[in-house]
Amino acid sequence: MSNSEEDFNFAYLDEQTKRMIRRALIKAICIPGYQVPFASREMPMPYGWGTGGVQVTAACLQETDVLKVIDQGSDDTTNAVSIRKFFERVAGVKTTENTGKASVIQTRHRIPEQVLSEDQILVYQVPIPEPLRFLEPRETETRVMHALEEYGLMHVKLYEDISINGEISTAYAYPVKVNDRYIMDPSPTPKFDNPKMNFCSAIQLFGAGREQRIYAVPPYTKVISLDFEDYPFEASRAEKTCEICGATNTYLDEVVIDDKGTRMFSCSDSDYCNSQKS
Amino acid sequence: MTNPLPFFQDQSKDAARAFRIALKAMAMPGKIQNFQVIDGLPTPLSIAGATLILVFCDFNTKIFLGETFRNKNVEDWINFYTGAKISGDKNVDFAVGHIEELLPFHEFPIGTDEYPDRSANIVIENASKDVKSFSLNGPGIKETLHVELPEKIIERESAISFPLGVDIFLAKENFVMGLPRTTMVET
Ligand SMILES: [Zn+2]
Numbered sequence: 001m002s003n004s005e006e007d008f009n010f011a012y013l014d015e016q017t018k019r020m021i022r023r024a025l026i027k028a029i030c031i032p033g034y035q036v037p038f039a040s041r042e043m044p045m046p047y048g049w050g051t052g053g054v055q056v057t058a059a060c061l062q063e064t065d066v067l068k069v070i071d072q073g074s075d076d077t078t079n080a081v082s083i084r085k086f087f088e089r090v091a092g093v094k095t096t097e098n099t100g101k102a103s104v105i106q107t108r109h110r111i112p113e114q115v116l117s118e119d120q121i122l123v124y125q126v127p128i129p130e131p132l133r134f135l136e137p138r139e140t141e142t143r144v145m146h147a148l149e150e151y152g153l154m155h156v157k158l159y160e161d162i163s164i165n166g167e168i169s170t171a172y173a174y175p176v177k178v179n180d181r182y183i184m185d186p187s188p189t190p191k192f193d194n195p196k197m198n199f200c201s202a203i204q205l206f207g208a209g210r211e212q213r214i215y216a217v218p219p220y221t222k223v224i225s226l227d228f229e230d231y232p233f234e235a236s237r238a239e240k241t242c243e244i245c246g247a248t249n250t251y252l253d254e255v256v257i258d259d260k261g262t263r264m265f266s267c268s269d270s271d272y273c274n275s276q277k278s
Numbered sequence: 279m280t281n282p283l284p285f286f287q288d289q290s291k292d293a294a295r296a297f298r299i300a301l302k303a304m305a306m307p308g309k310i311q312n313f314q315v316i317d318g319l320p321t322p323l324s325i326a327g328a329t330l331i332l333v334f335c336d337f338n339t340k341i342f343l344g345e346t347f348r349n350k351n352v353e354d355w356i357n358f359y360t361g362a363k364i365s366g367d368k369n370v371d372f373a374v375g376h377i378e379e380l381l382p383f384h385e386f387p388i389g390t391d392e393y394p395d396r397s398a399n400i401v402i403e404n405a406s407k408d409v410k411s412f413s414l415n416g417p418g419i420k421e422t423l424h425v426e427l428p429e430k431i432i433e434r435e436s437a438i439s440f441p442l443g444v445d446i447f448l449a450k451e452n453f454v455m456g457l458p459r460t461t462m463v464e465t
Binding site for chain 1: 288289290291293294295297298300301302304305306333334335336338371391392393394395397399417418419420440441443445458459460
């Protein structure tokens with residue numbers, strides 16, 4: 001039998017690689033927020049295209065899955081479409097744009113607006129997994145800081161932010177503390193999405209390809225955004241209404257809609273937006 | 279062992295399905311999940327125990343076997359299907375046995391401060407024997423669960439100092455339940 005499709009193992013990766021990733025995933029679930037090292041493989045797409053997320057998805061996918069892939073909330077970007085097509089081809093899974101119908105959702109930069117369920121897995125593509133990286137570039141040192149729970153510098157950084165800007169200006173990749181222990185980078189999601197991680201019903205898995213790290217948050221786990229008593233965390237969003245569906249509670253993108261530069265606010269989560277207008 | 283595989287007919291797809299069940303077991307501790315039934319296993323290995331070995335073990339893995347599992351059939355089976363090394367000591371990645379053969383748990387690797395993931399996964403076989411009711415809380419548990427666990431499970435405390443610890447799968451026939459180090463087990 002000779003068919004180009006048959007040349008791939010199910011879900012692209014060989015069994016041994018998947019086993020290695022699966023061992024890392026189990027440890028990640030057992031130690032919420034801790035970054036498990038793994039031996040990242042070359043994938044048929046460049047770094048920055050979510051190779052970490054793709055490997056996690058490949059290690060998780062089963063035949064009966066329905067996969068959704070979003071990039072900045074949209075199912076239609078080149079990145080989302082190419083990852084979706086890749087898994088249609090190598091795993092033969094069904095795909096969907098409907099959040100509620102997906103069993104596995106791979107995402108870059110957003111958490112869907114629709115509340116997720118216990119039967120869903122959310123896989124995040126992570127460029128920089130280490131939340132302490134900008135305070136301490138050396139991996140050996142950040143590992144010690146996590147081991148000793150030495151997180152004072154992180155609070156100092158956020159507080160400096162307040163003294164300079166009058167508020168915490170970090171808008172993306174806003175650090176969280178998981179299960180009262182590890183400080184974790186939620187990937188470059190807007191901080192508006194942070195509260196969705198707390199006590200989420202779905203399994204949340206994070207894959208960083210270039211940095212070779214996997215981490216996870218099990219369902220029903222405490223995920224708290226770092227803040228201060230006098231400057232409590234705020235899940236901010238543009239104080240506007242979606243001009244397509246009228247939603248007032250979603251994360252909005254400001255998009256240019258014509259060549260005169262006219263701008264419009266609309267839901268970043270395109271599936272949610274479509275489901276609201278009727 | 280020239281007979282066709284009696285299980286994992288399509289290794290890739292069966293392993294994927296089994297992994298998802300194992301993942302769910304650890305992600306939602308205290309809830310019983312069930313693996314697909316397979317046969318042709320060497321006694322006294324359960325379907326759940328054997329499936330977990332197939333999903334997680336290969337030639338990079340060292341396995342500790344409890345006394346009653348140390349027989350030629352089990353060892354040949356593990357060797358043939360996974361290539362994993364059977365270890366005489368408890369410095370392993372994976373352990374399978376009856377609870378009393380595995381105690382004390384703290385003799386297994388519990389990880390290091392910097393690498394708490396370098397710790398053992400332990401499969402407790404025949405986990406419905408000598409049970410007692412416990413309440414479970416922690417990540418993955420929505421509301422306090424009351425479940426029957428081997429009464430000696432309480433000895434796992436000595437092997438846990440979060441984030442260090444061992445992670446346990448309770449196995450019986452094709453049923454599996456996860457008990458990660460994060461789960462608080464109380465009488
Ligand atoms: Zn909208």
